Amino acid sequence: xxxxxLSGKIEEVIYARLERGEDFLRALWDICKQNxxxxxxxxxxxxxLDNVRMMRFPNPPREAEGDxxxxxxxxxxxxxxxxxxxxxxxxxxxxxxxxxxxxxxxxNDTGFGAAGFTGHETPYFHVxxxxxxxxxxxxxxxxxxxxxxxxxxxxxxxxxxxxxxxIAKVSGAMLRATWDKTGFYHELVRA
Numbered sequence: 001x002x003x004x005x006l007s008g009k010i011e012e013v014i015y016a017r018l019e020r021g022e023d024f025l026r027a028l029w030d031i032c033k034q035n036x037x038x039x040x041x042x043x044x045x046x047x048x049l050d051n052v053r054m055m056r057f058p059n060p061p062r063e064a065e066g067d068x069x070x071x072x073x074x075x076x077x078x079x080x081x082x083x084x085x086x087x088x089x090x091x092x093x094x095x096x097x098x099x100x101x102x103x104x105x106x107x108n109d110t111g112f113g114a115a116g117f118t119g120h121e122t123p124y125f126h127v128x129x130x131x132x133x134x135x136x137x138x139x140x141x142x143x144x145x146x147x148x149x150x151x152x153x154x155x156x157x158x159x160x161x162x163x164x165x166x167i168a169k170v171s172g173a174m175l176r177a178t179w180d181k182t183g184f185y186h187e188l189v190r191a
């Protein structure tokens with residue numbers, strides 16, 4: 001089968017520690033902006049969250065609603081152990097479209113889909129996150145509003161966070177999370 005493929009090279013791996021109480025997704029965007037990461041891979045994210053906001057398949061599954069598959073938007077309280085990985089690209093909206101109704105679960109969500117992007121040529125993360133507590137393990141797509149643990153008693157590591165991410169910066173290829181008149185897709189472009 002002929003596949004749409006493009007190769008790039010990992011330039012560097014960036015390790016970063018998130019601060020206590022930070023919005024996980026916004027922190028990832030900030031790290032990429034500071035390091036000029038336009039395309040890459042979230043290799044790993046390990047730490048704890050006070051809460052997680054995610055988009056996931058419902059249980060039990062629902063029939064498709066309109067053009068969208070049935071999904072749930074959930075906000076789970078913590079503390080939660082976290083493992084996450086995903087792809088990094090640029091949001092691409094060449095037709096200057098607005099996000100369609102029903103693609104976000106909250107007016108505070110960034111517009112275009114799971115882990116969204118705010119518009120044309122803005123950071124895009126497609127992060128699969130798994131969180132667990134003493135009672136359950138849940139997987140889904142990371143959304144804004146997921147905050148790193150604050151350790152309200154300030155008993156661990158003198159107030160420093162142990163939440164750490166590893167991001168691989170890729171050159172030679174561009175991943176565009178494209179929303180145009182034909183719909184949503186990942187476009188692979190030579191950089």
